[in-house]
Amino acid sequence: MKKIVLSSGVIVLAVVIFLLFTNFETAPIENLPIEDQPMVGNADAKATIVEFGDFMCPDCKEFAQEEFPAIKEELIDTGKAKMYFIDNPFVKQPESTYASVIGESLLVKDEELFWQFYHELYAESELTEQKILDIAKNLSPTTDFTDLDALEKEVQEDRDFAEENNINSVPTVFVDGKSVNANFEDIKEAIEKSEN
Numbered sequence: 001m002k003k004i005v006l007s008s009g010v011i012v013l014a015v016v017i018f019l020l021f022t023n024f025e026t027a028p029i030e031n032l033p034i035e036d037q038p039m040v041g042n043a044d045a046k047a048t049i050v051e052f053g054d055f056m057c058p059d060c061k062e063f064a065q066e067e068f069p070a071i072k073e074e075l076i077d078t079g080k081a082k083m084y085f086i087d088n089p090f091v092k093q094p095e096s097t098y099a100s101v102i103g104e105s106l107l108v109k110d111e112e113l114f115w116q117f118y119h120e121l122y123a124e125s126e127l128t129e130q131k132i133l134d135i136a137k138n139l140s141p142t143t144d145f146t147d148l149d150a151l152e153k154e155v156q157e158d159r160d161f162a163e164e165n166n167i168n169s170v171p172t173v174f175v176d177g178k179s180v181n182a183n184f185e186d187i188k189e190a191i192e193k194s195e196n
Helices: 001-021 058-076 092-109 112-121 127-141 149-164 182-193
Strands: 048-053 082-087 172-177 179-182
Touching: 048 058, 048 182, 058 082, 058 112, 058 182, 082 092, 082 149, 092 127, 092 149, 092 172, 112 127, 172 182, 179 182
Parallel strands: 048 082
Antiparallel strands: 048 172, 172 179
16 A cells, blocks of 8 residues: 555656646747737837736736846847737636726727736736726726727637637747747847847
């Protein structure tokens, strides 16, 4: 009996070690749907970073707060890269899709408003649909946030693309179509490799 328990423990430990050290990167995607997506940076920048994210995802929040500032300062502001955000409302709660749709509403008005919304949402500790709407109205009091059906279809198209391409987690980050770990160092390394 002890041998069976010991063997089971060794197998579980081996699986845990495998999962910890395996890099679950998504296969390269040549034609990411970046047209009409929010972009920050110089459109002529050589490298392209794409984040698939969900405003209700704690890992996306961590990426926005801890990794994005260095990405912006060292890669985007220096003209080495531009960055796009693609909605992937992955968390199964209504606020995920609602936040994406409201973000799309702001994008129609002004790309800069979208990025302000991006950072303000992630700065909040708890988000309800009302809180999401309040943030958006504060950023753009004149925007109509009632007729959202067309924008909801756009968000669903982004989500469908993610599903069809096995983008099964958020944040998922690509550099020039190749999946990389969602952290500044790996993104920077991928860009430096593409420059050489």
